[in-house]
Amino acid sequence: MTVGSQVKQCLSSxxxxxxxxxxxxxxxxxxxxxxxxxxxxxxxxxxxLDLEKRVGELEQEELQYKGF
Amino acid sequence: MPDWLDVVVRSFTFLIVLFLVTKWLGKKQLSELSFFEYVSGITIGSIAAEVAMGLERNIFNGILGIVIFAAAPFVAGLVSLKSKKVRDFIEGKGTVFIKDGKVMEDNLKKEKYTTDELLELLRKKDVFQAADVEFAILEPTGDLSVLLKKENQPLTAKDLNLAVAPIKEPQNVIMDGEILDEPLSTIGQSRKWLNTELDKLGVSIENVFLGQVDSYGQLTVDLFDDKLQVPSPQEKPLLLATLKKCQADLELFALETKAKEAKHMYTKNGGKLQGAIDKVTPLLRN
Known part of the structure; x- marks a missing residue:
C-alpha cells in the first residue's frame, strides 16, 4: 500500500x-x-479538510494512483 | 331487606367511599409521614369496617365520621404548608440520636429507645458498627436516617475526580411486543427508526418483551426467547476506537513523511484529534 492510499484510508475513517x-x-x-x-x-x-488538501498533493506526486 | 343483602350494600358503599377518600388525600396519606396521618388512616379503616358489618348502625353517620377523619389531616396539611411552627407542632421534629459520631444517650432516653433498638435501626441501614456513623436522626415517622462518616461512604465518581457521561432517564419504547408511540416521540424518533434499530440487532418486534432507549439513542432489548443472545450496543466504543486509530495513523504519517510542511500539518492535526479524544472518551465509553 502506498502512502497515498494509507492517507486516503485514514481520511475516509x-x-x-x-x-x-x-x-x-x-x-x-x-x-x-x-x-x-x-x-x-x-x-x-x-x-x-487538512487531510483532503494533503491527499491532493500526494495525488500530484503519484499520478498513477489518482482517484482511488 | 335480608341481613346479607344489607351487608353487601354497605360493603360496596364503603368501598366506594374509602376509594374516593384515598384519592382525595393522595400519596401523602399513604406515606404516613406524620403520626397524625397514621392514626387517622387506622381510624378511617375501623369506622368503615364497623359500619359495614354492624347492621344496627347508620350508614350516613359512618360516612360523616370518615369524612371528618379524612378532612382533619387534609386541613392540617394545608395549614402546615403555610407555617413552619404549625408544621413542627403537627408533624413533629426529628430527634438526634448520634451527633459528631457520639451517641446522645439523653435523647435515646427521651424517646424511650433502648441500645438494642438503636442497633437494630442502624442494622436496617446496613450499619453494624456504631463507630461508622457521623450523624443519625430519628424521623417523626420512626425511621432512622443515617449519615456515615466520609471514609465509610460508597466511593463516587466525584471522589475519584472521574469524568462521567451525563445521562437522562431511558424511555420504554417496546412493551410485550408492542411499540409505544408516546415515549418514542419524546426522544424524537419514529417507528421507522425503531424498526431499523431492531433489524440491526436482528430481532423481530413480536419477540421483544421490553425495549428501552437510553439518552444516547441506543436501543437495548430483552427478548421473550431467553436462549437468544442480543449484542450490546457497539456504536459508541467503535467510534472511540476508530478515532484513536486515526490519531495514531496521523502520528505515523508525521514520522514517515520527509516533507516539512506535511510533517507539521500531521503533527498539528494529531494533537487536535488527541484533544478531541480526551474530551469525548467519558461520553463514548460504555
Whole structure:
C-alpha cells in the first residue's frame, strides 16, 4: 500500500467518525453531552479538510494512483 | 331487606367511599409521614369496617365520621404548608440520636429507645458498627436516617475526580411486543427508526418483551426467547476506537513523511484529534 492510499484510508475513517459523531449528537438528550459531541465533530471536520488538501498533493506526486 | 343483602350494600358503599377518600388525600396519606396521618388512616379503616358489618348502625353517620377523619389531616396539611411552627407542632421534629459520631444517650432516653433498638435501626441501614456513623436522626415517622462518616461512604465518581457521561432517564419504547408511540416521540424518533434499530440487532418486534432507549439513542432489548443472545450496543466504543486509530495513523504519517510542511500539518492535526479524544472518551465509553 502506498502512502497515498494509507492517507486516503485514514481520511475516509475520519469522515465516518464525523458522520457518527454528528448522528450521535443529534440523538443525545443531554445538552452538555450534545455540545461536546458536536464540538468534537467540528474538530474532526477541520482535520478532514487538512487531510483532503494533503491527499491532493500526494495525488500530484503519484499520478498513477489518482482517484482511488 | 335480608341481613346479607344489607351487608353487601354497605360493603360496596364503603368501598366506594374509602376509594374516593384515598384519592382525595393522595400519596401523602399513604406515606404516613406524620403520626397524625397514621392514626387517622387506622381510624378511617375501623369506622368503615364497623359500619359495614354492624347492621344496627347508620350508614350516613359512618360516612360523616370518615369524612371528618379524612378532612382533619387534609386541613392540617394545608395549614402546615403555610407555617413552619404549625408544621413542627403537627408533624413533629426529628430527634438526634448520634451527633459528631457520639451517641446522645439523653435523647435515646427521651424517646424511650433502648441500645438494642438503636442497633437494630442502624442494622436496617446496613450499619453494624456504631463507630461508622457521623450523624443519625430519628424521623417523626420512626425511621432512622443515617449519615456515615466520609471514609465509610460508597466511593463516587466525584471522589475519584472521574469524568462521567451525563445521562437522562431511558424511555420504554417496546412493551410485550408492542411499540409505544408516546415515549418514542419524546426522544424524537419514529417507528421507522425503531424498526431499523431492531433489524440491526436482528430481532423481530413480536419477540421483544421490553425495549428501552437510553439518552444516547441506543436501543437495548430483552427478548421473550431467553436462549437468544442480543449484542450490546457497539456504536459508541467503535467510534472511540476508530478515532484513536486515526490519531495514531496521523502520528505515523508525521514520522514517515520527509516533507516539512506535511510533517507539521500531521503533527498539528494529531494533537487536535488527541484533544478531541480526551474530551469525548467519558461520553463514548460504555
Amino acid at each position: 475520519l469522515k465516518s467518525i464525523e458522520a457518527g459523531l454528528s448522528s450521535l449528537a443529534l440523538r443525545t438528550q443531554d445538552i452538555e453531552a450534545k455540545r461536546n459531541l458536536h464540538e468534537t465533530m467540528l474538530v474532526t471536520h477541520e482535520v478532514v
